[in-house]
Amino acid sequence: MRAPDYDYYPFTERSGWAKPADTTPPETTISLNGTLGFEGWYVSDVTVTLSATDDISGVAETAYSFDGVTWITYTEPFTITTEGIITVYYNSTDNAGNVEATECEVIKIDKTPPKPNLTIGTHCVDEAGNIYVTSATEFTLTASDDVLGVANVSGVAHTYYRINGGNWTEYVGPFKLEGPDGNYTIEYYSVNVAGNEETPNSVTVILVSLKVNSYLTDSEFNPITYFDVVFAKDRSGGGAISLLQRIQVSSTIILRL
Numbered sequence: 001m002r003a004p005d006y007d008y009y010p011f012t013e014r015s016g017w018a019k020p021a022d023t024t025p026p027e028t029t030i031s032l033n034g035t036l037g038f039e040g041w042y043v044s045d046v047t048v049t050l051s052a053t054d055d056i057s058g059v060a061e062t063a064y065s066f067d068g069v070t071w072i073t074y075t076e077p078f079t080i081t082t083e084g085i086i087t088v089y090y091n092s093t094d095n096a097g098n099v100e101a102t103e104c105e106v107i108k109i110d111k112t113p114p115k116p117n118l119t120i121g122t123h124c125v126d127e128a129g130n131i132y133v134t135s136a137t138e139f140t141l142t143a144s145d146d147v148l149g150v151a152n153v154s155g156v157a158h159t160y161y162r163i164n165g166g167n168w169t170e171y172v173g174p175f176k177l178e179g180p181d182g183n184y185t186i187e188y189y190s191v192n193v194a195g196n197e198e199t200p201n202s203v204t205v206i207l208v209s210l211k212v213n214s215y216l217t218d219s220e221f222n223p224i225t226y227f228d229v230v231f232a233k234d235r236s237g238g239g240a241i242s243l244l245q246r247i248q249v250s251s252t253i254i255l256r257l
Contacts, residue, residue, distance in 0.1 A: 022096035026054035028062055030090060030105050033077075041108045041154050041194035048107075049077040050090055057095035064090040068102070083109050084150040110154040110194035114145040118188055118203060121174075131205040138174040143190040154193035161188040177207050 034046035052059045062074040068089045080086055086107045091100040121138035125131055143156045159171040164185055177184050184207055189200040 022054075022056040022094060022098065024054075024056065025098035025100040026052045026059050026092040026094045028052040028090055028092045028100060028103065030088070030103070032105070032107065034109075037110070037154075037195035039154065039193050041110050043111055043194050043196055044109075045079050045081045045111075046107055046109060047077050047079045048088060048105075050074050052092035052100075054092070054094040054098075057098075060093050060095045062090065062092040064088055068104075080107060080109065082150075083111055083147050083153060085152045108154070108194075110145075110147075110192060110196060112145075112147050112153070113196040113198035114143045114156045114190040114192045116141055116143040116159055116188055116190040116198065116201065118186065118201070120203075120205070123205070131203070132208055133177065133205045134208060135176060135178060137205075138176055139186065140174045141171045141188055145190075145192045154196075157191050157193045159188065159190040161186060163187075177205070179207065181207050181209050183207075 029051050031049045031051070032042075032046050033049070034042040035044035037043040048064075050062050050064060052062045063071040064074050064078075065071045066086065066088065074090070080088075086109065087104050088107060089102050089104045091102045093099045119140040119142070120131065120133065121136075121140070123131055123133045123137055139161075141159050141161060143159050145153055145156045147153050160168045161171055161175075162168045163177070165187075171188070183204055185202055185204045187200045187202045189198045191197045
């Protein structure tokens, strides 16, 4: 018996043989290539490859879309560079006209580290830019994981700080400096959910301990407001008390000796 003799689609019967009709749509698979961080987030550009198969009539076309409305014919792998949450829709059509049900893949990309910010409570800055604080000064860290023009990125996961090169501590709330007078360097950085980590920032402050609790009174000597007077040493060696800067934050006045 000789081998069956088939025409190409549309299928016709020849020499008593009939090729089965193709009623099954093709199948498309998607593969992603990029640097995967945490919680399903990529921390790099992502290259998308689509592969389709159809065992009977063959694949005629594969297409993809970013909104499910406007479709692009797939010809080669493409790269997504935009940060945020991107949905790729895709399907294929075979030579018999069967159209695959649309599939989709959600791709999360966050390539940008978060930005922490250190707020120093009651303090004083002299003419040389030195920052004076006391043991009562609070240091507050906040962080944002915003990317310009992007609505959805992974968000801040953790913020850390350390003092004078000590161990890194996870930030959970405002902290104060404890120890002898002198210079203190505070380093801090944040990490987002995707795993992007910022290079640590740093600031150096000078801790001074001499503080006087004071208050103002009315004509009957009843206290009407309380405040602290903080004195900082003048490196020039001057002995007179002079006003360096009046700061109303936390009702504190800082003077220089």
